[in-house]
Amino acid sequence: MGTRHTAEPLQSKTWELDQDQTSDQGFLYSCSLCEQVLVLSKQFINPRKIQLAFSNTCPGCSFELDKTLKVQTSTLLPGRRFLTNPACKDPEQLIETDESFEAQLSRGSTLLRDVRSDLPSGIELLDEALVLRFGQLVTLQGEASNALSHLLCVRAVYPLPPGLDSDVVFVDGGNVFDAYTVSRHAFCLRLDQETTKLRIHLSRAFTHHQLSGFITERLARV
Numbered sequence: 001m002g003t004r005h006t007a008e009p010l011q012s013k014t015w016e017l018d019q020d021q022t023s024d025q026g027f028l029y030s031c032s033l034c035e036q037v038l039v040l041s042k043q044f045i046n047p048r049k050i051q052l053a054f055s056n057t058c059p060g061c062s063f064e065l066d067k068t069l070k071v072q073t074s075t076l077l078p079g080r081r082f083l084t085n086p087a088c089k090d091p092e093q094l095i096e097t098d099e100s101f102e103a104q105l106s107r108g109s110t111l112l113r114d115v116r117s118d119l120p121s122g123i124e125l126l127d128e129a130l131v132l133r134f135g136q137l138v139t140l141q142g143e144a145s146n147a148l149s150h151l152l153c154v155r156a157v158y159p160l161p162p163g164l165d166s167d168v169v170f171v172d173g174g175n176v177f178d179a180y181t182v183s184r185h186a187f188c189l190r191l192d193q194e195t196t197k198l199r200i201h202l203s204r205a206f207t208h209h210q211l212s213g214f215i216t217e218r219l220a221r222v
Contacts, residue, residue: 012037026081028074036060038088040074042081045094047071048164049134052118053094056160059087066160093134120162121151146176154185157199169219172204173211 013035029039029050036058039050051065058065084091119132132138132152140148153168170177179197186196203218205211 024076025073026076028072030070030072031058031060031063031065031068032070033063033068034058034061036085038065038069038085039094040076040080040083041094042076043095048160048166049094051160052164053088053090054085055089059085066165119152119156119164121148121155122162147181150178150181151185153200154182154189154191154196157186157196158189158191167199167201169201169203171211171214171219172202175204175206177202177204 024042026040026042027044028037029041029045029047030037038054038058039045047069050069054065056065057063058068061068082091082095084094088094117127117130117132118134120127121130126148130138149170153170155162156164156166156168159165182197182200183193186193203214205214
């Protein structure tokens with residue numbers, strides 16, 4: 001079992017941190033505009049996770065973090081491995097544990113209603129039943145699953161928040177990818193249709209061997 005990290009509060013400016021060169025090195029995430037400290041961590045954290053944890057808004061100056069977020073190496077405070085600004089909504093989500101994957105199956109009706117989806121579809125009733133969280137392996141079945149997968153691809157490309165401002169890999173094992181559907185969703189969300197399609201990376205597999213090889217060999221390196 002891996003070690004569980006506990007987040008501790010951190011509310012200061014970058015110049016107020018103790019830079020003891022004898023301490024361990026970590027990563028400091030802050031706002032380049034007001035120097036508000038957001039996260040100080042022993043391990044590197046994807047900056048997009050930081051943006052999501054703070055709703056893409058600096059708690060110090062309220063500017064958008066996709067424009068002001070700064071990452072730099074910094075010494076850690078003695079005896080501390082992970083500290084976050086109190087404005088961080090879900091600190092534990094930022095830390096990737098080294099525990100082995102454990103599959104857990106849950107029906108949509110049993111999911112907590114106070115948990116918000118990391119990738120909302122924009123359909124209120126669906127988002128209440130299907131709460132998508134980072135790190136989940138989700139299986140969708142039925143005729144509507146293909147249409148929903150196209151919508152989620154475009155929603156993932158959509159800027160933060162409520163999107164992820166992320167590229168998407170679409171592995172098509174059934175020759176079902178529809179560029180026209182993607183363009184329609186992009187148009188409805190007022191996104192540039194061509195740019196949206198360029199950020200969705202399509203890979204078609206025509207045999208079980210091709211599909212398995214792509215997922216286990218190529219996709220693992222993405």
